[in-house]
Amino acid sequence: MRLNGLSAFPITPATPAGKVDVAGFRALVARLCAAEVDSVGALGSTGSYPYLTRGERRRALDAALEEIDGRTPVLVGVGALRTDEAVALAQDARAAGAAAGLLAPVSYTPLTDDEVYEHFAVVARESGLPLCIYDNPGVTHFRFGADLVGRLSRVPGVVAVKSPSPAEGDVGGRLAELRSVTSAGFSIGYSGDWNAVEALIAGGEAWYSVVGGLFPRTAMAIVRAIREGDVAEARRLNARLEPLWSLFREFSSLRVIYASASLLGLASAEPPRPILPLAGAARAKVAEVLTGLGLDTEA
């Protein structure tokens, strides 16, 4: 499978003690299937993977795979602080039937390039699971240079990268640079919803999307416009979402999506503590934007 199009990342509803609400999670995944997303990104950062035990992560993955029943590939977060834990999670994911693993260089002690390279090589080799490099310095605090992504693209089993979308500048030029140092067939995709559409227009193959995890029809409309070559329509649909992107930047996409799911009655869960649910004026602002954009009726 070559990762492309919309990869939709749902939250993982769970109790305050970290037990996954399997029925609630399946309901969110069912929305993604109904909207015919190109892949489901289970247990991404939005799915709060680092806050869940290995057992709960397996329960969530099994539930997603059962709900999806082969209709769309599942990409699953297998990141962990320790290399042996990441290996075990990737082995679990392969045994369960995930199409690929999303591996972030989760860190506490800051890591060197060689340490990250070795971490990825060991997880790929010992699990046999195709891996997508999860490059998100906002949570891992590790910065991938193009040269390291290039080296990793030549490790057997490392098949894709999920890069942060450039906020400005020559988006196409940076994509071309990454393309020039990575192996043939390596998929280059983007996250960071509010800048991702320009990165897709420039030729990025996949959009790893938070908004797509709760509002898949809205995100798929943008992806379809780009596929049909209607760049103006894609930009129009994206610009329309600016009030939501503004909330994402202010409160983080994770907090806003949890509040949205709660406001629309799509999931009753709160984010794992210490992360606090949005309340008061912040929550009211989210409600107002959802209504203004008609996202309450996509639900």
Add this chain to the structure above:
Amino acid sequence: MRLNGLSAFPITPATPAGKVDVAGFRALVARLCAAEVDSVGALGSTGSYPYLTRGERRRALDAALEEIDGRTPVLVGVGALRTDEAVALAQDARAAGAAAGLLAPVSYTPLTDDEVYEHFAVVARESGLPLCIYDNPGVTHFRFGADLVGRLSRVPGVVAVKSPSPAEGDVGGRLAELRSVTSAGFSIGYSGDWNAVEALIAGGEAWYSVVGGLFPRTAMAIVRAIREGDVAEARRLNARLEPLWSLFREFSSLRVIYASASLLGLASAEPPRPILPLAGAARAKVAEVLTGLGLDTEA
């Protein structure tokens, strides 16, 4: 107990699978007792706490407490990504007999000030363990402002802060600022070995020290000079260690201390993967500096 003087942070020797080498750990702790350090900082960042399970952290703490047998207070890392995990670790630490917990705002999703405040308040309240705020943006990526430390100093049970030592500027002025916003009796101490001596001279109460965890006599000599008012001697002893500080800055104190323990035969463990042990020229450089400073004979 008011935290002061040298708090010495040893590594926690463990197998590649994360099982603590209790005998190896006790041997390191025994060195600290013999050197009469003011407190032992078990399972700090140098003690790789986030890489160990709750069970292994309890085994290590029990071993340290048994070895120390009441001779010196034990401060223990109780940080975790989830609030409920940090509560459980702090409860374990209190039950075991630790004098205080060292709590870092470990994060994946970046945290707000209110989330960190609530995290600390819940851990303090639900554990009853005195807590030292562990402020180390290099590993947690959270920045404490003086106002947040001030608010936390008024939470019952939050008794101290371990701040990064200022690298330059008005060290005394910044300490005075922190003192002015924190409650009476609140202990302000410093980490970051190469700048900590100036922070102690300026009036910092405690030095949370990596070098002190393996070379406690060397670190205690500096603390004693300051206690005796011999600032010139403290500065001379500190300046003498510059080749070691230079290695700390180049490779990180954690990697250098692991290599030192291995070179001197004081512990055979390697850091938890993905962190790689120093090898080749880097390891040779550490050996050369240890010999040059006579640290091989402190062993």
